[in-house]
Amino acid sequence: MFTKILIANRGEIACRVAATARRMGIRTVAVYSEADAGAKHVAVCDEAVCIGPAAAKESYLRAEKLIEVALATGAQAIHPGYGFLSENAEFAKACAEKGLVFIGPPASAIDAMGSKSAAKALMEKAGVPLVPGYHGDQQDTAFLNAQADAIGYPVLLKASAGGGGKGMRVVEKSADFADALASCKREAINSFGDDKVLVEKYLQRPRHIEIQVFADTHGNCVYLFERDCSVQRRHQKVIEEAPAPGMTAERRQAMGEAAVAAARAVGYVGAGTVEFIANQEGSFYFMEMNTRLQVEHPVTEMITGTDLVEWQLRVAAGEQLPAQQAALQINGHAIEARIYAENPEKGFLPSIGTLKYLRTPEAVEFSLGQGNEPAAFRIDSGVREGDTISPFYDPMIAKMIVWGKDRTEALARMRQALAQYRIVGLHTNIAFLSRLMHSAPFTQADLDTGLIERHHDSLFPAAVPPTAAVLALAVAGLLQNEQQAGSDPWQSSHGWRMNLPLIRTLNFSEEEQQIAVSLQYGAGGAHQLQAGDTKCAMQIRQAQAGQIQLSLDAHTISGEVIWDGEKVHVFTGGQHTELHYHDPLAHAGDAEAEGGRLTAPMPGKIVAVMTEKGRAVKKGEPLLIMEAMKMEHTISAPHDGEIAEILYAVGDQVSEGAQLLAFAQTH
Incomplete structure (x- = not known):
């Protein structure tokens, strides 16, 4: 049995392998990128070595560096986990050439199954049933379109070297085939370095x-x-x-x-x-x-x-x-x-x-x-x-x-x-x-x-307003926060007044919905709460470290309230509600960002621009395509309008929230 192995992966699979190896008395070496310096898998392994910058191609996908670290640390074998180089035949061969055991199948088996089309040909010879389709090398668009027509729609396009759902498209009719194939090939080349695809009959309700x-x-x-x-x-x-x-x-x-x-x-x-x-x-x-x-x-x-x-x-x-x-x-x-x-x-x-x-x-x-x-x-x-x-x-x-x-x-x-x-x-x-x-x-x-x-x-049901229980817990959480603020009388949550009772209006919002809650303070914490037409008596029974129990009329409500800046997260009854608390003294004069702009939903790269400046577009029309985490995301027109300006070109990296183009709505 091995005495030391290198784990050529990250995340939960690296932690899992380390846990089993420890139980078996095997020492482990973790590798990590600069982005993962503080990661859990680094902490749970016996040794850890940095192998490069955050991008996977400069760290976790550097086969030669992984082998170098394994040899330098005295590891006898490399566990590839899943993803990254786990199904890379060249990596398995390189390990063997350096006297390291690749904890996986032989390179010949990876090669045989690495190409979906070649694997299906092999399985056909072995008598394993196959879905009707084309798995050959001919990749001309017109030829593949003809194959799809012969198979019958719908068909499924799949990257031959793919996996994890990447490089896959369902095509419902012949007219859509060329565009779907181009998108599939783009995603395949970016994810796997190979744009070869196969075409199969798409089964209904499989x-x-x-x-x-x-x-x-x-x-x-x-x-x-x-x-x-x-x-x-x-x-x-x-x-x-x-x-x-x-x-x-x-x-x-x-x-x-x-x-x-x-x-x-x-x-x-x-x-x-x-x-x-x-x-x-x-x-x-x-x-x-x-x-x-x-x-x-x-x-x-x-x-x-x-x-x-x-x-x-x-x-x-x-x-x-x-x-x-x-x-x-x-x-x-x-x-x-x-x-x-x-x-x-x-x-x-x-x-x-x-x-x-x-x-x-x-x-x-x-x-x-x-x-x-x-x-x-x-x-x-x-x-x-x-x-x-x-x-x-x-x-x-x-x-x-x-x-x-x-x-x-x-x-x-x-x-x-x-x-x-x-x-x-x-x-x-x-x-x-x-x-x-x-x-x-x-x-x-x-x-x-x-x-x-x-x-x-x-x-994906339509959003419903927060319940009285959720709002009551949010209010109780706010009062708890104010109580913890110290002895400052302006932060007191007791609500004492010499004559009339104190009534506060607390403003929350959920997505686009504004919610006003009226809180009338009562003696001994017996408050009255009103949200819309709903009125109820509220008594806080327990409030400690976000754990809150209160009575709402005749019902006892328990939950957990977590504050993240001005966001309040309420967990109760198996549900999670996120509200925004609008402090009347904070952000005075703040306004929403101007309209007429489309922004990046997440960090990524522009892989296709499908419109041009001055062009009139219809609602839902695709404008550009971003790639993020090796998946393509289409940015479409939110309404009819005209493209005033395109701010990025193909190949540009964009950050989350970056304005992608200026968009003028037509009326």
Whole structure:
């Protein structure tokens, strides 16, 4: 077994590998970019070495530097995690040439599965079912358009060297093909350095089911059952669960054996995932093989009682698989939710900022639990309170994994966990995940890759005014803040007056909605609260460190109130409401920024300008395309108007909030 390994990654996977290695008595070396100097994975490893600037191509993607650090620190092996160089055959070869063990499959297997088109040709020979499509080398636009016409619409364009949902486009009709292909190729070349694409029939209401496989150097290969990853947004997974709901024993065996056949066809070694697209009636087709550990591997660990990272280390060290197929069994049900710094209400745009406040459910970290029953709650995370989510890397904050004796119990635990997850400082998808967990289609396991889009209206309901309970907690939080200000009589929250009672008007806002709350002070803290037509008696029972309990008429309300500057975050009843408090003495004369401008929703690069100065445009017309975090985002006209000025050109880097162009509205 190894005595020291280098972890060539960052975030939660680096922390996870370090935790398993420590348990096995293996020392770890972390690498980090200048942006990650204070990162959690740096702190949890035994040694750490800076490898370059923030940009991944100047740090985490520098294969020669990683190998240099491994040799200098005496590491015997390199664990690539997932992402970055984990599926890079040249990196695996370079490790071998320097006498380092690459903790992953042989370079030949990565090469074989690295091209989606070549892999499908190989799978066809191995008898693995394939989706109808074109997987060849001819990339002429007219030729590919003709192939799509022959296959029949809708079709799916996919970057041949892609992964993670990048470089994918659904095309509904022939007239849209050329533009979609150009966009797909741009994203593919920027993400993978290869703009080759393949064209496949786009299945209606398909499920995304993947099989975890594992092979050693002694000829053993097993499958550790399936994961359902159907719930996706922008072709990227949101929720994963194991086992797949509704899976029959016969189909599980058929898919498992097909996955093993795929692994054996390329001489696979280590952890891998064979991904299938499945129809509702049960037929399934090979999509691709990910030659690495997957982000969603914890749900497999929870239902099988295995540590897949430990398996990786043992197999890489030349040992046989810790278990054979007959010994593997499914125990219970596990669900994983990816907690992301992103804004679902704005097309899931990544959110950049600092984790100013972070509280999670009571959960184990990188643990499978004890005995036959796994831990009910598990969190895999690579960040801590105070850390920054930067524009340089994937904006995942954590993976929340729950286990239950069955899907019903696991689902209840996930709802509970999300209600206890509290983050202040940036946008997250927690509220969206909670709505998803409570939605009828997910509850009833009516799953397919279009679930979120099809149920958009219920998953993204219209905003409703804050409840009286939320406003009362916000007011109580304000009074608590004023009380803590000290002995300054002007900050006193007692509200004592010699004659008439004190009545204050407290102004809040939520998004565009202005909210005025009237607070009438009463003796002994028995206040009266009015918001709109709602009047109620409010008595603060307890208020300490943001934890507040109060009575509102005959009801007892509990919650947590966190202040971030002039923003007040209220957590109660499993809901998070963000309000802005308007201090009457602060920002006097402030006004909103002038109209007639379109700004960057996040830091990124301009990759296409689709209009020109003086041009008249219609509402919704695409104006330019930004690339951020290797994903393209189209900036469209908010209304009819005329382009007064274009302020950036293709290739320019822009910061969040930067004005992109001047826009004159036409009436």
